[in-house]
Every structure is written in C-alpha cells, then in structure tokens.
Amino acid sequence: MSGVQPGTTGLVVQNIERAEQEIIDGLAECGVATVHEAQGRKGLLADYMTPIYAGARIAGSAVTILAPPCDNWMIHVAIEQLQAGDVLLLGTITPSNAGYFGDLLATSAMQRGCRGLVIDAGVRDVRDLTEMEFPVWSKAVHAQGTIKETLGSVNVPVVCADELVNPGDIVVADDDGVCIVRREEAAEVLEKARAREANEAGKRARFEAGELGLDIYDMRGRLADKGLKYV
Amino acid sequence: MSGVQPGTTGLVVQNIERAEQEIIDGLAECGVATVHEAQGRKGLLADYMTPIYAGARIAGSAVTILAPPCDNWMIHVAIEQLQAGDVLLLGTITPSNAGYFGDLLATSAMQRGCRGLVIDAGVRDVRDLTEMEFPVWSKAVHAQGTIKETLGSVNVPVVCADELVNPGDIVVADDDGVCIVRREEAAEVLEKARAREANEAGKRARFEAGELGLDIYDMRGRLADKGLKYV
C-alpha cells in the first residue's frame, strides 16, 4: 500500500505504479465473476453499483478520487493524472447520490485515454455518455449539480462501495458489477483466472453434451452422506 | 398442495404434477398483468424481482428450490428434475444477494429444456445469459460466489419474493415481473385471461377511436355521485 492513510485530504499523488497493460487487458477479458473467484472471492464492490448501459467490459489502473460531500472539484484534478488505460474511481467522504460527473468531464477523460468511471455516487448526462461509449458504474443516476469548494484527494486509498481501493489497483467491470484486484497480485490472479476459464470451457462442453453437475462434480455421494432423500 | 411443509430441508420430490403445456403456453401469451387480474389479483411476486434483459415473456412449471444461505448446491440437484418447459424457481432460507447462478448452470438447464429462472437472490454472468437468451428474474445482479455445503430441498413448497410457490405451479414472467398460477386453477385462469384479452381488444379499439374511459366505463354518474366538482 502507498503509506498514505485512506481519508487523507488535500493531497495529489502524481506518480503511482501501474500493472502491465497486458495483464490488465487479460483481466478485462476474464470478466468480473471469474476474476472474483480466481482471487479467492474478494474485491467485489457492493451490488448497488450498476452500469449505465449494458455490454461494457473494461479493466484499467485505478486513479482514485476522494470527494467531499456534493463537491466534484477533485475530478478535474484527477483527470490531469490520467494515463491511457486508466479508470477513474471515486469514493465520497459521506454518501451522496448527486451527479458528480457528466459529458464534459467524460470528454476530457476520454481525450486522455480513460476507459471508464466507477463512482460511489451519482452520474448525469447518461444519454450522452452512452452515445460516447464512455462506460460508468454508479450508485445512482441523478442530475443534481455539485459544487467546487472543498479539497479532497487524488490517488490516495479510498473506500468505494464497501471496498478499499489503492491507486494503481486494477478495476475490472462488466455487467455483473465491479471487482478490484491488488496491483501486486494482478499477474497471479490473471494466471488463476485463465486456468479457471480453461477449466470452465471443458465443463461447458460436458454440460452442453447433457452431463449433469451432479456427475461432473461427483456430488451424489456427498449429498447422500449429508442425508438427502429422494421421494 | 403437496403435503410437504414449506421449509422442509433434505428432500427431493421427483415426480411432480404439471399442467398441460398448451395451458402453460397460453398463460405466457397473456402475460403477467392479464393473468394477475384474471385470477383475482393474487400471485404476484414482489416488485423487486426484475428481468436481467427486456423483452422475455415465458411460462413454465415450477421446479422449486429451497436454498440455504449463500449455498447453491441444490440447483445442481434441481436441474436433474427438469423437464422441457419447466422454470427453475429459487427461494432462500435467509435473504441473500449472492450470485447463486451463472452461465454454466444455465447451459445445463437449457440443455434439459428449461425456459428460465426466477430467483429471490442474486445472479451473475448476466452478459452471457443475455447472449444465450436464458431469461432470469432476480432480486440482484452480483458476482459474489456461493458454496456447496448444506442441504436444502427440491420440489417442496417455497416462499419466493413474498409468495408461496408449490412445485408444478405455473410461473408466468415478463417485463412486468412474475406471477404464480396454482396448477389446479391454471385452466380456469387461462380461460378468464383469454376473455379479458378479448374484452381489452374491444376497449382498445374504442380508445384508439378517441372514446374516453369516462364514457366507455360509464363513470360520469358515479363520479358525480361521489361529489367530483369541475371548475
């Protein structure tokens, strides 16, 4: 971890470490459910985080934002820190459904190669964002405007939808939600996720051929031992 | 009813009675709102049950699953009990939003002719399920994995989203939600639903011609009697 305490305000960390792009892209291909399983069922954001449109599937290095109540000032600060392949991830100091982000910010973020936004708050201009194909996972869609009065931070660890996210952690997001992978563990998680995919491909073929999970996973004996009765 | 108490665990009932396929298919055509009205406004599941994609419209005989907390073992057991035209319906012993069901289970269920899933819990791999055109009505979309440790039951009566469902009851589901029809009442409900549809077709023509509900339903006198004032 970065050594900076979550909750620290007034700070912009400029040079964060990122995982290799190849690993990040591999995680995107595996998807949220597989990555979540591959890393031992940790890292999932709360299930209230939903995509503004269906079908997007991304991964990227987290540029994290800690935002004061109803204040989106730090997003402008964060955009300057973006590199191609990054994902913006915003946590709030206190819960809010206000619309912190819209099409102008998305235009700016996309211009720097940003792949999407994960925001534990509200978003607006969702029709424009959908047309721009800028994916967002959010807690709410709300047009409520925000102000620019108080400092938060950029690239400090933040709590977002029940999970701690460090700057540079990998954000994986698709229609199932959002999963965080620690940067240091990314290579190992990808390897396990790939193995899991290979295993699942074999299983899928057997299911398609009509075999049952009861037989593929050899469950019948254990079920009988537990006392399952058929009548 | 089957004589088995809801909440019974450790039991698989193998031979359940089903309604005639023609009746079931007729109920699917009528849709949830019409069927709900036709049977006297009963049988609706709670409104938090939403489809993972828009446009699906199904009916089928319920193969019911009672699932322990965060444990999807019984789904494998249930799939063996599926016949073509059935719908899986899962209730939990305690509320959970975990992802009990994903694309491999869907592959297996589809192979046996299953028409969809109604689950008072979470589902995952929704992008794959959408591509496979396997419709699901669920309380949540969440990638959170489940375990296979504890027995529940298959084909016992279960409470699902505020309604009791018996195995073999007809599950009708579309974009409006989910409605349950008792197997014994299915033929009569279909007849009433058809009559309602015929009646509505006539009404629709009159509405399209510009007549008002106030006149079609002869409401003006009763409104005046109740004291409605126009100013």
Place this chain on the structure above:
Amino acid sequence: MSGVQPGTTGLVVQNIERAEQEIIDGLAECGVATVHEAQGRKGLLADYMTPIYAGARIAGSAVTILAPPCDNWMIHVAIEQLQAGDVLLLGTITPSNAGYFGDLLATSAMQRGCRGLVIDAGVRDVRDLTEMEFPVWSKAVHAQGTIKETLGSVNVPVVCADELVNPGDIVVADDDGVCIVRREEAAEVLEKARAREANEAGKRARFEAGELGLDIYDMRGRLADKGLKYV
C-alpha cells in the same frame, strides 16, 4: 400558483394555463441536467424516478393527478383534460408501488396527444408501452391492479417524488430523470439553458482539443490557495 391547496380532493380544474409550445420544445432539447442548472439547481424529482426504456426525451405541460391509495380512477378523469403536448403527472396521497397505469390508458392518452407519464407509483404493461413508444418515468414497475372507489383531484398542485408540481408547470424528462420548470419562469429558464448550452459547446471543443478543466476554469490558483499538495 392556482390558489388551490395541494392535497385538495374531489376537484377537477379544467382550464389551466400552459406555456408556449415553442418554449416547452426548447426545454426538451436542452434536457434535464441543463435545465436543472439553468434554473438554479431546483425542480429535480427524486432519483428513484426512472424511465421504463432508455432514450426518451420529452417536455410538456403538466396535467396533474392526485391519486388515493391503490386507486387509479382519477387518471380517466385526467385524460379528458389533456391537450396535445401535455404530460400526465401523478402524485399519490400515500406511497404505493401498485401498477396504476397500463397500455389501455396509454392508448387513450396518446390519442389526445399526450407525450408521456411521470408517476410517483408503479406502472405495468411496460413491454407494450415500450413498443408504443409511450415514455414513462416511474417509481416502480409492478402488475398489481388498482381500484376505482375514491376521489382524488385533477389539476391541483401535487407533490410528486419530493417536488411540488402545479398544473401547467413544464415537465422535462430524459434518461437523467425529471425536472419541473414553473410556467411563469419557463421563458427565462429556456434562455439561460440555451446560453448554458452555447457555453458548453465551446468548452467541449476545448476539452476535445486536450485542454484540462484545471486550465479552462482557471482552478490551479484557487486549489493552491486551499492548500492542495502534489507529491
């Protein structure tokens, strides 16, 4: 305001004032987020009001409905009061998720030129409504039927999703939600919204050219004054 108290029941106000159609159409083009900002960040309905399908963008004069619990009788009364370009807007006397509105009522409303429905309650037949392209913003989708027993009112001020709406106020709705503009302020709000759009177009060009919000809005000095540290 009309002089009638919100909450008044048993009353239908027949001749309400409406804004000019050109102004109303202009507000629809600007969209909810822009209009909300242009009028000083007021008038937004609660964020639980969501469209039944994506992509609709409307504005119209509010024909307001005050509805008793689980009772949709007043909608029939309201439809007679509709003029082309109006929007139905329903508030309830006590919260309800029942399905007050479906395809037959939509047929009747469309026949009179109604542009859509905003309802602080439930709606049903959403597949039909989607096919008919009759947009609805609602708190819930639920097939639960309603009755026709008790009087409410039409065209009295109603509270809908946290906002007071007067008959003839302009309802602006799109994928971001719903915003209310006072009839008396509509022209001025449109002017400000147009100015805001022009301003945003210029900003968008600069963002697309790679400029940062930090520079476009000249934020760096103020951030430094507040004590923002870069490390």
Place this chain on the structure above:
Amino acid sequence: MSGVQPGTTGLVVQNIERAEQEIIDGLAECGVATVHEAQGRKGLLADYMTPIYAGARIAGSAVTILAPPCDNWMIHVAIEQLQAGDVLLLGTITPSNAGYFGDLLATSAMQRGCRGLVIDAGVRDVRDLTEMEFPVWSKAVHAQGTIKETLGSVNVPVVCADELVNPGDIVVADDDGVCIVRREEAAEVLEKARAREANEAGKRARFEAGELGLDIYDMRGRLADKGLKYV
C-alpha cells in the same frame, strides 16, 4: 397559500399568520392518527420520519426552512423568526442524511419557546436533545457536519417528507409520526377530531365490555353479501 412559490430561495418571510394557540394545543391532545382521520386522511408525512425518543406529543405553528444540500445556515435565520409555540420544519433542496441540527441550535430554539423540530434530513447530539427534552422527528441520526455557504429560505412553502407545508400550518407530531393541518382548516379539523375522540371513547367502552367490532359496526351482513364463508 402565501403566494410565494415552493422552492424559492433567498427569502425570509417575517410575519406569518398563525392559528390560535388553543386550537393548536387541542390538536396536540388529539394526536396524529386522530387528526389525520379527522381531516379526511391527508397531511401525513412519510413513515420514515421517526422520533429520536418515545413519548413526545406536540403541535405548533410551522416555521419552515428550505435548506440547500448539506448546508444548515438557514436554521440560524429561522430561529430569529420563532415565537413561543412554534415548531421548526425543514425540507431540503436535495435529499441528505447529514446532521443539520444539534444541541446548540436546540438551546437557542428552546430559548425562544420552540416546541420541537421536524426535519427531512439528519440530526445529531440526540443524547443531549433527549436530556433537554427537545423532541425531533427526522429521517436519520447522523453526526455528519454541514456548511454555511448557500442561501435557502425561511417561511416559504416547502416539501417535507412527501407533503407540502406552508408557514403557519400546524405541525402535529407524536410516536405515530407527523401530520400537517392547514392553518385555515385548523378549527374545523379540531372540531372533527374532538367528535371522533368522543365517538371512540364510546366504542372503547363497548370493546372493553367484550363486544366485537363485527357487531358494533354492524359488519356481518355486509361481509355475507360480499360472500365471506365460514368453515
């Protein structure tokens, strides 16, 4: 109504009309449920408004506050407008659970004879408020601090927990929640509430003597007519 639009900001109305204290005190004695019934089942605030301690039972003239997001500045302005027997009532421009009010503000309000607070937001220092016997009905208890940056209004009509409240309306609050009575209707509502109480006292005596509601209200015939079967 006052002629000022709900949602107006930047305004303090100094001389509001109030109902007679005797009428207000009578409404407090009747309590929320009786008053709500007596005025035709209108005026109830949403059921998420709960008292911070059990047993308080108050009524008073509403001094209304429209508060910007996370900003409690207007409460200070409102306190100057308080007269003995008033109740502070706060609605927000956008939903918030922040703690707008605590023990210092309560000290100031009590000093001017304020009887309590109804707030569609959060409150803090609830232990102190309980010891001071200053009753509060709120949406949340939260210590989250607020700022003093933006103007709202005092004594304009506000929407609070789903109801419009005019300055000078009577706020009745007890363990059942909060009910609003229009100032102009207060005398008539009190009369009906008194009559209702007298009627209920007679009913209570009969219930205590063992009579059934089925007989007291002569329901048996109507139930039979509707088709109720006893088996």
Place this chain on the structure above:
Amino acid sequence: MSGVQPGTTGLVVQNIERAEQEIIDGLAECGVATVHEAQGRKGLLADYMTPIYAGARIAGSAVTILAPPCDNWMIHVAIEQLQAGDVLLLGTITPSNAGYFGDLLATSAMQRGCRGLVIDAGVRDVRDLTEMEFPVWSKAVHAQGTIKETLGSVNVPVVCADELVNPGDIVVADDDGVCIVRREEAAEVLEKARAREANEAGKRARFEAGELGLDIYDMRGRLADKGLKYV
C-alpha cells in the same frame, strides 16, 4: 397443513388446532434465537419486523389474517376467532405500510386474551399500545388509515415477512424478532430448545470463568488445519 391454499380469499376457518399451552409458554421462555437454532435455523421472519417497544417476549397460536391492500376489515373478523393465548398474525396481498391496527382493535383483542400482533404492514397508536402493554412486531409505524371494502381470509396459510405461517403454528417473538414453529413440531422443538438452554448455561459459566471459545469448542486444531497464521 390445512389443505387450504395460501392466498385463498373469502374464507374464515373457525376451528383450528392449537398446540398445548404449556408447550407454547415454554417456547416463549426460550426466546427467538434459541428456538430458531433448536429447529434447525428455520422459521425466522424477515429482519425488518421490529417491536414497537423493547422487552416484550411472547408466544401464542397464530390466528392468521390475509389482508387486501390498505384494507383492515378482516382483522375484525379475526378477533372473533381469538382464544386466550393466541397471537394475531397478518400478511398482506400486496406490500403496504399503512396503519392497519390501532388501540381500539387492541382493546378488543386483549379482551379475548390475545397476546400480541405480528403484522407485515404498518401499525398506529403506538403510544397507547405501549401503555396498554399490547406488543406488536411490524414493518412500519404509520398513521395512514385503511378501508373496509374487500374480503381477505382468516385462518388460511399466509406469507408474512418471507415465511409461510399456518393457522395454529406457534409465533414466538421478542426483541430479536419473530420465529414460527410448526404446530406438529412444537413439542420436539421445545425439547431441543430446553436442551440447548441447559448446554448454554454450562458454557456461560465457563465463559464467565475466563475460558475462551477457542478452548471450550476445541477450535484451535481445526483453525490450524485450515491454515490460520498468527503473526
């Protein structure tokens, strides 16, 4: 089970079987958590069911009520069916937070020996009910009135807060919530609950003496086997 389908309307079942009072009273003494464990962790109502005051601890035979939306007529019918030691339990046909029950109905129910009410809806007059020491577990406290227009049923199986309850099942309720025990299983569940209590008394003494659960339950080896590391 009774042979009557849950959801049946228009029916009053007069002679229901009840468990022995001694068994029922024993279950009350054991309390909800112990009874829930003793019967294999089933029968708990949803956790949104909360007592209107702390400290009540009851058990009784369920006299069940199926109530139409916003309609409390069937409660009057149910009260006639009460015997000393019974508990009223109400499920709704569609979710509602309206106040179905107040002090007059409580007066009548207490007169017949009713021990309390479990209601998957709202209750009012909670200050009076508290003074009368008539305990209620409910989903909401709300003064909203209900009507008497539509038939439901009394003493048919009902779904209440996620559980099916048969007439005559034992309702156990305390500060932890509500648990249902099947009438046929009551004696056996009481026996197991008593055994559990005895066992817990021994454990409590050891905990009070400073022993750790790690040792009392002999967990250290199994934790080490699972790989727990101390650093």
Place this chain on the structure above:
Amino acid sequence: MSGVQPGTTGLVVQNIERAEQEIIDGLAECGVATVHEAQGRKGLLADYMTPIYAGARIAGSAVTILAPPCDNWMIHVAIEQLQAGDVLLLGTITPSNAGYFGDLLATSAMQRGCRGLVIDAGVRDVRDLTEMEFPVWSKAVHAQGTIKETLGSVNVPVVCADELVNPGDIVVADDDGVCIVRREEAAEVLEKARAREANEAGKRARFEAGELGLDIYDMRGRLADKGLKYV
C-alpha cells in the same frame, strides 16, 4: 498503517499498537459529533449503524475482525486478542444481516474487558445484551444463525460501514453513531475536541442568554451580501 492489505484472510495479528488509555477515555467523553468535527469531518461510519439501546457512550482500541459470509468463527479468535479497554469491530467480506454475535460471546468479551461491539452485520440476544450493559452498534438485529467454516482475519485493516479501520484505531461510539480516529492522530484530535468543547460551552451560555447565532457568529453581513431578502 500496518502494512497488511485490507481483505487479507487467514491471518491473526497479535501485537497491535494501542493509543494511551487516557486519550481514549477523553475521546469517549467528547462524543462522536465533537470528535468527527475536531478531526476535520472524517471517520464517520454509515448512518445505518445504530445502537441496540440508547445512552451508551464508549471509546476503545479496535480489535478488527474480517468475517466471511454468514460465518462468525473469527470472533472467537478475536476475543483471545482482546485487552481491557478494547472494542471489537467487525466488517464482512460480503454484506450480511445474519446474527453473528449474541450473549455468550458478549460474556466472553466482557470477561476480558471489552467495552462493546461495532458490527457491519446483525446481532442477536439483544435483550440479554441490554441487561448485561454490553453496547452494540449494528446494521441489523436478526436471530439468523451463522456457521464456523471459513477463515477470515483478526487485526488486519477492514472496511466497516463505509470506512477503513486499522487495528488499534480508536472507535468512538454513542447515540449519534460511530466515528473512527487514527491511532497516530488520537492525541491531536483529543486536543482539538477539548478546545471545541470549551468553545461550545461559551456559545451555549450565550444561546441560553437569548443571543442568536446570527449575532454570535456575525452572520448578518454575509447573508446580506449573498442577497438574502426579508419581506
């Protein structure tokens, strides 16, 4: 921070650093709202964390628990790590309302000097816990039992109700909720909290003497500058 990643499972950190007891006790006296303000409005847990009984006011060093879904095994492990003056604080890997903690665990924890529990999940036996005067702040009260199958961790950083908590951080809790103070900042925060209290005492005296906040805080000029109008 400890150097251990939040979310790490299978680990027990035995020797954590704690703040001085005098500082901790001082923070308890100041209370949640004051401490939250004194440290710059950070550290508050979500407002759904509520005390099981009113009036408790504690502070202590956090012994943190990361708990798997529906599994309370790690609480036994954590109790061995308790020292007098500590507070147990539990975060879950996935959201749960199950009852992880009851009177036996409380007996054991109290025996070791534990001052209370903060749990982002459910608790049971609340009547016993109240009698024992063992305070708990929880997300839910639910009797639902948990299992002992899977490893979590003790004394690693955990996310609890939207905040990251490190082992040894100070947990301050009262009727307003829960606030976390970083161990390293505790002395400084206490100093500021004391200063704030002294300042508030002076303010309280002036409010009691009838002065207005408008004058005490010299707000009139700034309000006028912002354009506030009195009518």
